[in-house]
Amino acid sequence: VARLAGVHASTVSRFFSHPAVISARTAARIESAVTELGYAPNLVARSLASSKGRLVALLVPDLAYSNFNEAIEEITSGLANADMNVMLCLTGSSPERTEQLIAAAMRWRVDAVIAWTPIPPGGAKLLRASGTSVLQISDVSSDPVDLGIGFNEFEAGRALARFVGERGYVRPYLVATMGPYSARRREGFVKEWRRLNGSKATEQRIDPPANFQQGRRIFADIRRLKRRPDVVVCASDYLAQAIIVEAGASGLRVPDDLAVIGFGNTPMAGDMRPTITTVDLHTKRIPAEVLSVLDARGRGETLPRQHIDLGFDIIARESA
Amino acid sequence: VARLAGVHASTVSRFFSHPAVISARTAARIESAVTELGYAPNLVARSLASSKGRLVALLVPDLAYSNFNEAIEEITSGLANADMNVMLCLTGSSPERTEQLIAAAMRWRVDAVIAWTPIPPGGAKLLRASGTSVLQISDVSSDPVDLGIGFNEFEAGRALARFVGERGYVRPYLVATMGPYSARRREGFVKEWRRLNGSKATEQRIDPPANFQQGRRIFADIRRLKRRPDVVVCASDYLAQAIIVEAGASGLRVPDDLAVIGFGNTPMAGDMRPTITTVDLHTKRIPAEVLSVLDARGRGETLPRQHIDLGFDIIARESA
């Protein structure tokens, strides 16, 4: 490889890693040799030798009905553009599996892990021991292993309660998924609702994922209630979509007979009939933040352990 | 590490890779040392030394509205269970990006690449040069780089045309995405329809992804037609879902005024109102096939270059 260019292997290595150092003449010679041989450095060896693998682990609970696939896509594409590869780790919301996957990521010596799912204590320990950059997309109230980014679930819950009240609804039905983050949102909603109205919000807890399928069951539950709620506050846009569909099938008008609020502001929400009132989580900002953090760390800057608040917005549309 | 157990490093290595060879006594000693130190072998080094990285590249066009996220999930989980990690490569249906990602995967010396997206000639060349196992999920009529798996798009199109005819529809509206695979399906539909009815099917080509958003526009196009079709044959269940929603919003009954057929048999299809008639592609079988192939290759078996036909089924439900 280096022989063809008539230089030492270390010079070829520099050609790739520190091109600025190389003289124009040798660079040209190496260049032509490289193209002639179709050579591309072995990244496994590079990673081992330099401990900079440009590999990032992405931990997500699932792909199938995620509110966040678009953000995941953008993160992945952004990383690819920055010449980094991503290891896909599907946790299925299982702490054991999450820990296993973190262990595997550590063994691959990933440069960073991006987690859109809770990190169990065992996983946090592994992460801390390794000193890897960790970016957790999570509630601001959570205590991040390293860097956190996300919105304030509790405040989102409160804001939803206020919104529901301002719109004149009096019997909200709250659908929350189990899990640490949405638990805070639920809490915010319930507390604020009580504070404002002195009454309890009806609620239902479901297991993730908050997908279309679950909506049908939830609607059936709602129908069975002696007193129908006037608004359903959902844990995802897919749930909201399904409830709207079910409502339509049973002759209820949305929002007149039953209002519906989603969560996540997926593009579908704006195209549904009626369009879905929902909460935008500013996830579009995540990829850029992730990349800037990784970049800063890559340059050796020391970022403090902190949480970046992305904020959120309630998007009022037709469904509520 | 090995010192604590009082053995040579190579013995520790064997403890992990060939445990059967180790005596019970030393195995126990190593075991305790390993747990005490919390040691786990560096996979980068293992990969470099053994050229068996247990790393697989997964090439998919997108995540956001894929018909196939569930299958992707299953493949990924299946691989994780088999102690393999996956590199996520999002091609965005771009040949250039696909080629770049394949190049990166080769540089990571992945054991296999699973591609649910067309492989451009440049990528195929890289793949062939490296001798990596390639599993393409694609039309059976395509010429796989190595191993192919999937159904026959052309026959699926023909079957749909027959189904539509048998159900008594006379003015089908075919929505096909651009792209090599669905082009074959389109062709099958158009040819079979002409053969049976002597008439041309109305059609519309769209760019991927065939997501909910596009459905609204398509429905608007359909409304503008002087003569309304009696059935819309969609490129995905999401498209079908959106068209059903739009139809409902404009007072058309499905299937009486307008029938709709999806593609892919996502779980949502069975829960929609009305439930969506669609095509099941037997993608559930893919993970097992992928794993068995990888396993066979891992054991050194030589599998011939071939295409596995998964077949398909039209699932008749309420929407058509």
Next chain:
DNA sequence: CTGAAAGCGCTTACAG
């Protein structure tokens, strides 16, 4: 600016 050497942390024939 470039070469020679050591090293990254494993695996794997080869002896014993």
Next chain:
DNA sequence: CTGAAAGCGCTTACAG
């Protein structure tokens, strides 16, 4: 069954 040695393909101080 285990040890000693070489090697996987790079990078990176260290000289020059």
